[in-house]
Amino acid sequence: MKLILKILAALVALLLIAILVLVLFFDLNMLKPRIEAAARAQGVDLRIGGDIGWTFWPSVGVAVSDIRVAPVATPEEVLAELDKASLLVELMPLFKGNVVVHHVLVDGARIDLKVDRQGNGNWEKLTAEKVPADVAQQQTGAGADGAAPGEPAAAEGQELQLSVERISLSNSALNYNDEQSGQRIALEDIRLDVNQFNLQAQPFDVSVALKTRLESEGSAPMNIALQSGNRVQLQSDLNGAKITGGELNLVINDSGKLAATYEVNLNDLQGDLRFDGSVKVPAFDAKALLGALGTPLQTRESYALTKVALDTRVVGNKNSLQAEPLTITLDKTNLTGSFAISDFSRMAMKLAIKGDQLIADDYLAPEAQTTAAPAAGTGGSTTAGGAAVAVDDGDEELIPLDVLKTLNLDASLDFDKITFADIPLEAIRVRLNAANGQVNLTQTDARVYDGTLAAKGSLDARGNTAVIRFDSALTNVQIEPAMKALELGDNFGIAGGINANLQANTRGITMNQLVDGLQANADFTGAHVRFSPLNIEQKFCELVDLVNKSDTAGLASWDPFTEMRELSGKITMANSVVNVESIKAGVHQLELGTNGKIDLAAGGYDLLLPMKLLNEETSENGCRVPGNYWINRSLSLLRCHGSLETLNPLTDCRPDSKGLANLTKDFAEFKLREKHGDKIDAAEQKVDQKKEELLQKLDKKLGGDGDSDAAKSLLKGLLKGGSRSSAATEE
Template sequence: MRKPFRIAIGLLLVLVLLVAGGAAYVLLVLDPNALKPRIVDLAGKQGIGLEIQGDLAWQLFPSPGVRIGRTRVRATDHRIPELSFERAALSLDWRGLLHGTPKISALSVQGADIKIATATQAVVAAAAPLAAAAVSSDTTPATTDAGKAPTTIAISAVDITQSRVTLTGAGAPRVLDNLDFSSRDMVLDGKPFPVRIAFDYTDSALPMPLGIAVEADLGVDQTARMVATDNVHLHVTPVGRAVIDAYFALRFEQIRDRLAISALRISSGALAAEGDLTVSELSTLPAVRGQLRVPPADPRPLLAEWGVPLPQFSAPDALARVGLDTRFAATAENLVLDELKLAIDTTEIQGAIEARLAAPRQLKAALHGTRLDLDRYRTTAKDGPQTADAALLAPLAGPIAFLQGGNGTLDLDWDELTVDKLRLEALRLRVAFAGDDVQIHDLSTRTLGGTAAASAQLHGVTGQTPAATFKQRLTGISLAQVRQTLAPKLDLTGTLDLSLQGSARGGTSAELDRTLDARGSFGISAPHLDGVNIERAFCDLAALVDKADQRKDWPKGTAFKDIAGEFHLAGPRLVLERMTTGVGNLALRGEGTIDRGAQHYDILATARLGGERTSPDGCLVSSAHLRERDIPLHCQGSFGKDAATQCAPDKELVAQLVQDRVLQELRDKHGDSKKGKAVEGLLRGLLGDKKDRN
């Protein structure tokens, strides 16, 4: 038994000596640098310029192979990127050598510098690490003749370190620096193998460099033309910013021209996103379909860290909660957001948006919101009505800018919208866009105890001088709520009904206000004027004429009969053409002007008493000169910062009434005597009365 054992050991020693001797011969006698000219010549025949500036050397451990010094590679037809590296090593598999079939099994490159100028070169560079991998553990993808023993290329391990990739296309160059790539067990039969790549990315379009690292177990099936992985980890580190982490599964099927990303999870700071997407017709007309969900969170710290400025809102907790959930589908020409859910603080918005991105553009949007208080997001103090108008018309600006003359519709419903303390309930907006024209079919809401509705046509909205025609109706508006919400110095209360129709032209709000031309009518039920008692003003006049004592215990304000009127809007001026009302037996009609620009009004009210008393609780009017006669009352005032109101009888009327009273007393005293007529004539001359009363 010992003799065969000794023979086996002897044979093994002989084999080791032969291998050692062969290795020594290769390492000491054969100089690989002598092969440089032949290698360069072979590369040249393939259209590749090869410049080996460093030395070639054999290596024995950890596996046999060859080390390559500084080398530069470029293709004469630019089909591959320009490449240079400091050092590289090709390793041979021991088992292949023992079977007489040398097999290149590993590649390591250090200090590579790759310059990519075209998209084709980028594809070649991305696919290079896998190009020479084995199709399976039993077959090899490529061989190179070397005499009787073909050399097999079946690289299963790649290491690239301390390298750089420069993208030199249009614009400033983009650089992938400090590039490291490693992979093991690379077999293209669909079985996963580990891949890791890390680099620093610099782009002038970005505010800072990015550190990027990707790890995955990648399965590549060359036969099925498919790439799949279930555990991609993308780690992005912006310099001075919060880290961005992404995890997802990926499946690319070249035969179906389809890419699917599932189980996507992205997080940075307090924000996170989840979703999945599928891209079909990837190489021809890509179409993306998927779902995206951003759980509600506070985006402000992350935005501040990224240097994204936010306005100083009036509410300190404004934009403290933002979330998104939607299904989407997109191509180069179309975008669809379906089952859209957007959360902004306590406001929830749902709906759908369909848009055609190519000309002529189209848009179809239907959105429903819950409650939104715009006062929380106020940044500068503005005039209340202008702010309300801007808030109502703001939804039109985005579609008009997007459509660029295309067609579309916008359906907007809001449960409650608050702007400048004005609460709008059940807000409804229906708009159609057609070229340069906008048709507002319905803008309606419940507000101030009543309802408001409007419709309008806007023409030439993208031109220099757009024009608008409109109709508006207010029903059951409480003037007490108007005073409480919008106009704290409004003296009139009651319930307002109003209708208005008009037009305006201009490219700015100032031009529209200046060219405003509209006519309307209004009615106020149960009106009450605070501060001024119209009945008292009339009774004071009667007391003056009747030489009676003026009553002092009048109630404040005036309770009118229902008011009805017609008006004309001419720019900032409101011309009151007719207004009728009354107090007891005192009928009133009025006309005048209210100037919004000057914040001043001038109203001439004409009173006419039917009967001897102004009202059951009013005053007795003895003078027949004040009954069944038009008595003008002139009211002037302002409604700005220093609001004031003053109403008084017409001065000429008072003078006439005094004259009539004096003359009546003369007649009563002297009768028709010549002396009495002479005195009456003298008084008429002194008072300036040129009427012939004979």
């Protein structure tokens, strides 16, 4: 035993002597010229201003300080600097081929990358002027395999057992300045801490913290503070990794905050990368985040976009990504579904979302901040041979045609209920696909006001102008609640169910152009539709009384509405003008027609309401109009015109003065003939006889056969007192 102890003591003594001799007689600073020369051979101007020294506690190691890196051609342009770095290793494992590192420390690393106005990066100069290989070998004294003379090359096939107790990077920065694009990126206060790093598939901790400043010409700078913590497990062959307990926290411009937790498995890192994991984003204030990003957003309701959260599992590879199940919380709305990118090169996306209830109105801009669209004709585009000619729309935002041309999307949206423009839509189903510059709305179905809505449409962005087509159908939609939702029922009301079909199209490169260029046509039908407070039957009877000089209308008791037993019509729209081509309605024994126009740009309307009586009695409780004159005769009696903003049928609908004047004259002639019909017929017969006699005399004068065209023409001139009558008189 004593012998063994003596031997061990001798070995320790020899080891200490060897270390002491190494430190006392081998100065690492002697390697500085060789290291700098080797770097210069590679086009790098490396300068070590501080000492390279040994450290012995708590482990053997090497420390270096004051390092700077620049291109050989321009040594004054410093790319990187380092205040100090050190490497501490355990000595005994080295004899077994293992590297056990206590601490790798890098402090005060600064890297400056620049791109000039010609697009050249300063780092490109590092390899622009390399020293020839034979000269480099002479300068460094290295062997062909890169090892110093007498130093054995690394044993091939030997598995490296590497473990590092701690890796630290502190007080470091990276700056990127692109003079060509005006973009500047600064990473400051970079801190990296790795504990128990190893290649034996054992987990170790990694934490990162840094501050980023992004600057671009024409936009405000953005400051981002990032903190991240992860537990990482690397496979020994570096072909796989597992990250657990991942946490990420971002603070943008001191006010926008976003956090996330995640886990991910990475496989086949050196080949066909595959990954799977989970991501959870706790509720955050998206409105504050948008404001911090320089896009402040005001919503009609203050709660909107203040509570947004996400939870999903992801799986994918280098070419694809799928997030399913996908759970999103949008304030009071819960969304579930999936999202996938099947091909990153084509950005082929697929989205399927199901939601419960969404009040879309709450996310619109406050009413006080909405900007009215300019009147028709103030902006937009004209077309020549189908090609759009852009006109000046000021600062109006253009339709993103370039984005639409690259969009590759297949989307389905299903909601229990969406409220838009105060209109409640239920059981909504939307199907949309986009590819090669064409966006197709293949299905839109919803229940609305006890009826149904169905719509299809398309947007063609392949040219230099967006072309939109849209078809929709309404079935048995109740009008009265829709009027209330649109706040159109202050002075009048419409109740009952309506069916309608609409076809519309437009084109343009701005929203104003799309609105101004809208062309549409629609037809509609309805049954038992009630219009108030105007009573059409009462107005008819009052106007007939006015012509008849009677008072039958005053004897009846009138309801404050018009009940239409049937309704049908057709309208068209172009240049912001709605043309009412025809509206027909049955009101008891009256047939009501409507035609005219509604000028949306000017905010006014002008409609004529011709009426036809089918029976002597307008209705059982209406008025009686005796005489054959009024039956089955289209009568222009009523005209409605005024402002759309103050629309009021009671004040806007008045007797049609022109139509009423013509009716009064025609009715007077009718009454005259009715009273003196025999005498008028005899007088007309006598006039016709005189005309015939005169025609024959004129024909004889002209040498005709008594029925010539020349005689007829001359007689016509005589009756009108024209120039020919004078000639005939002379003759």
